Amino acid sequence: TTRTTAMQRYLRGHTIDKWADNFMRSLELPIAKPNLRITRNMGSKQIVELRADYREARKRLILLDYDGTLQPIVQNPEDARPNRRTINILAELSKDERNHVVVISGRGRQDLIGWLGNLPITLVAEHGGFIRLQGHTKWKRTSQDNLHWEQKVRKILEYYTELTPGSFIEQKEWSLAWHYRDASPYYAQKHLVLLKKLLRPIARTEKLEIRENKKVLELHHLDISKGHITQEWLLSDEDFILAIGDDNTDEDMFNALPTYAYTTKVGWGSTTAHYRVKNVTAVHDLLRKL
Template sequence: MQQQRTKPNPIDELRPRIRTRLEEATELLLCLDFDGTLAPIVDDPDEAAPTRAVSNVLEKITDEPDVTTAIVSGRGLADVRERVDGPRIYAGNHGLELERGDSVAVHPIARKRAARVDAVCEALEIALDPVPNARVENKRLTATVHYRSVPEPARPQVERLTRETVSRFGGEGLELSTGKAILEIGPSIDWGKGNAVGMLVADRSDGTVPIYIGDDVTDESAFRTVEPRGVGVRVGDDAPTAASGRVRSPEQVASLLEWFATTGVERVRNGPVP
């Protein structure tokens, strides 16, 4: 049964619960979205970068032996790998690509349907060319249509043309989903960030506490995966979500990561505090 969405609590209200979880833990699994979480949302996705505070604290926490860090992004694996350095694990294309150590696994059905994604992107480049500032990003296994900078009156046209093109060239093999001023195109399979995070959780010991921090619709499956054994943290407003906690911005994400790097790691390392 799918977990019901409720309004998330400010993260400060959850700290006692998190402390208790960590005192009983043998390890912390820290899974992080990229855009809107580690990096502020920007008009040009090529310009996205982690804040300085995030980069500094990631450098600190990725060196901790009791913490495994993972980046779980909608971006292609190679793209996100270049934008943030240090974590042990990377999942790209919403978990369709998973890099652990020297091994990279790609979902076999997504690999087979990459040619359809290419065909859709080629058609969309032509169809959306007249629309100011519409952008098609081909990520090989998936694609994203960006319309954040498109004039408001033209946005329905972007959605209509995208839906028509995906239906014509992707058939039943591809599907369309929505995000924050984006349209996501990918293989129509039951797989998402939550599945990738589930694999990471299954790899760890029973004493591992999983944390997932993200900001968009595609992060909801990951929130459901870590709750209630661990904690999901939504970045943004207090709209209903499967995450139990909330921070407002990447700046607050940096503060939360600093807490995990100090107080959180201490709790894991020392066990129950009298």
């Protein structure tokens, strides 16, 4: 057959001597380096380097996620009020005129104002949907989304909330979130798969992002992200940047920052951050050592 003839021709032209010659030549070729970013633990040596850069800097940008970074993740989103230690750390950092401290959170504006509104820091709500600059009282909207998609998405979420005891819907100004932390893991995962399958066509049509975080499925417009809002500050002349976060939304922020930034992942899981710390306590300890 044609296939057999082609195979015989190949074997005649590829003797053991020729194979050995090609193999030895291949050993002389340079090895391609994978394009991987190595994430190192933020140990004592790294902290010394970070502190040295921090103290030499003329202008610093400090970007901090809230839930899972400044405060532990809790079962009920309403129970995440900052403790005195968190408030004191932010207050101490913001005293230094060289520091621009930004809390960049998925929380709504009312939560951030109620908890952190008296501090001289910049607040970013709903993953970048709203921003209140340091020293200002008014919030700036960053999206032009008209939210006409909201009702059709809500109906789907409500249906699966009824089927998943322990789950609930969180309504935000720019997004809808489905929480399933307290639901049965079996039914939560089963219905999560079905939910995503139903929501993907709507997301494509309406230009939405379906974002999975820790036991939360959230939908919002594509023009809202921590990566987009981070661009607000990259035109200024900060010579020190520290960014800390624990979930997928923070990866957008890490990727938007220049390579010299101290991007830091909280907890385990894949990340593009340069460094990693264990938990919220480690974040507090790091910030207090600056």
